[in-house]
Amino acid sequence: MDELIRVENELNQAISAGDLLQASRLLDELNPREVTEVIERSPRAKAAVTYRLLSKSRALEVFEMLDPAVQGDLVHALRDDEVTGLFSELDPDDRAQLVDELPASVAQRLMLGLSAKDRAITTAILGYRSGSVGRRMSPEYVHAHPWYTAARTLDDVRAKAADAETIYTIPVTNDVKRLVGIVSLREVLASDPDATIGELMSEPEYALATDSAEEAARTCADHEYLALPIVDSETRLLGILTVDDAHQILRDAEAEDVARAGGSEPLRRPYLSTSIFSIARSRVVWLLVLAVSALLTVQVLEIFEATLEQKVVLALFIPLLTGTGGNTGSQAATTITRALAVGDVRTSDVWLVLLREVRVGTMLGLLLGSLGFVLAALVYDVPTGAVIGLTLLCVCAMAATVGGAMPLLAKTIHVDPAVFSTPFITTFCDATGLLIYFTIAKAILQI
Structure with a gap:
């Protein structure tokens, strides 16, 4: 890895200085997989220069290994004859992925450059909807008949x-x-x-x-x-x-799934070759959605403003309670999303999942609530400790149940379970947790 970093740094310096002969020598030190990594980490212009320095035989091998989005970038930087040759050498399923990354006019021109047989095979794959296995299958295979020897x-x-x-x-x-x-x-x-x-x-x-x-x-x-x-x-x-x-x-x-669980859309190309605008765009929609949903928490605090004025110490525990609820819900959602992905859980198991998560949440709530009760009672008073303990118990049970239910609900309505991301569940549990907190506080403290 250290050697690859050294060569990559020297290669960037050589290209920046216009010393293409030295850059070509440095590329010869790398195997095709390492060259692929270098190109995918480079800005578009530098990636195109690097690719052009490869020999014809290595260029095809490297091109096949590249991410389809990076392939699309290179298509715009290469001559038509180079692109046509590369496109025709790709496997049909790889061609279909590249077509998805290209403007319609460019894709049409490349398709017309194929032989009639290759064009028919590629068109057949493109006829399947995006996301189906038909779009990713290879039509080039060896088959046999039962009567063959x-x-x-x-x-x-x-x-x-x-x-x-x-x-x-x-x-x-x-x-x-x-x-x-x-x-x-x-x-x-x-x-x-x-x-x-x-x-x-x-x-x-x-x-x-x-x-x-x-x-x-x-x-x-x-x-x-x-x-x-x-x-x-x-x-x-x-x-x-x-x-x-x-x-x-x-x-x-x-x-x-990881990107959506973190509250953003997945990048369609390697990080370092993605524009700043694209990265920002992948995050801003979710941030806006979460910012609007967070207004629920503000509304809850406004409703119980008078309660807080009478017992100011309650405000000190808000970060603890909302953080615990959000984390508990996120853990449950992550676990169930993974179980759905690997087939351990089906949507028909919803009641089994909810029953298990209620029990898990209650167990966690008992442990955390007991600890919260002891500490709050020692530092403040027993009634305050009782409020914190009971709230932790209820919040953990609620958050685990909601976190377990959300992915199953998403699957039922044919939405990616990761769309009900960790930040979304956290925001929901924050607002609901505060309602539980202040309701219990008013009942116990008589305020």
């Missing part, structure tokens, strides 16, 4: 290996392309050359092209499949989702 299948693998996305998992189809089985290359290699694929194949697991890409990727990753067949509504084979693409989909989904 192992020897013939191996001949097909050798003939198509150069163009196929993967050869290690081989879907088996009938004469009308319906998926009937799956066989691994290992099984074919280890079998008798005259054995039929029908004897070797096993029951296939698959996903519909219209299914969520994240759900299909989760199936592929959880079962450790090297590739998952993708079919249409009549189980006709359309393509495959490879394990590396599945892991990339899951990484993208996790990055999106």
Whole structure:
């Protein structure tokens, strides 16, 4: 890592000084993955210069590794003939992702530069909605029929290996392309050359092209499949989702959830190559929403202004109570969102989840409330300690229940559970917690 940082710094200095020969020598010291990291961390203009210094063979390899948004930036900086060559060399699913990052006029020009076969394949992928696995599948695969022998299948693998996305998992189809089985290359290699694929194949697991890409990727990753067949509504084979693409989909989904849980929209490109305006835009909407929702807390404080005037010490505990409620709700929301993502919890489990979270929240409230009661009673008086203790108990139970329910509600109405982000739940628990606090205080302290 230290060596990469050194080379990157020297490369930036060489490009800034206009010493392109030295910059080219420095790039030769890096492998394609390291060059990709350097380009994705560079501003657009410098990234384009760096890319142009690569040899033709390395340039294609690096381009395929780049984030689609960065690929889109480079397309604008390269000559038409360079772009056309790169676009035609990409896999069809990678082409589809790049098209999503380009203006319609540029995308159309690149599509017209493809061969009729490549254009038809890419257009078919683009026909599926964004977010579906059909948009991320590869239509380039090796398949077999049940009546094929192992020897013939191996001949097909050798003939198509150069163009196929993967050869290690081989879907088996009938004469009308319906998926009937799956066989691994290992099984074919280890079998008798005259054995039929029908004897070797096993029951296939698959996903519909219209299914969520994240759900299909989760199936592929959880079962450790090297590739998952993708079919249409009549189980006709359309393509495959490879394990590396599945892991990339899951990484993208996790990055999106983390961003939204933190109260912002996910960046669509590496951080250092994202403009300041784009970063600000990704955050400002949520900040405005949260600022407006925080007015609930202000309204609650205004309602109980007279109560605070009679017992000023109550104001000292507001940060403790609101912070505890917000953190408890956030913990529950994060746990349930993760459980939904990995399939541990379904929306039909709502009552089980709520019952568990009420119990968890009550247990946490008893522990924190007991501690709060003792400390407040020692420093102030027993009635004040009772108010703090009971409030912590009620707030923890309420916040855990709300935090657990929000992701399930989001899933039910087909909204990303991460949209009900941590700041949103925190704001809700703040306002509700204050209502509980002042209600208990008025009842116990008779104010």
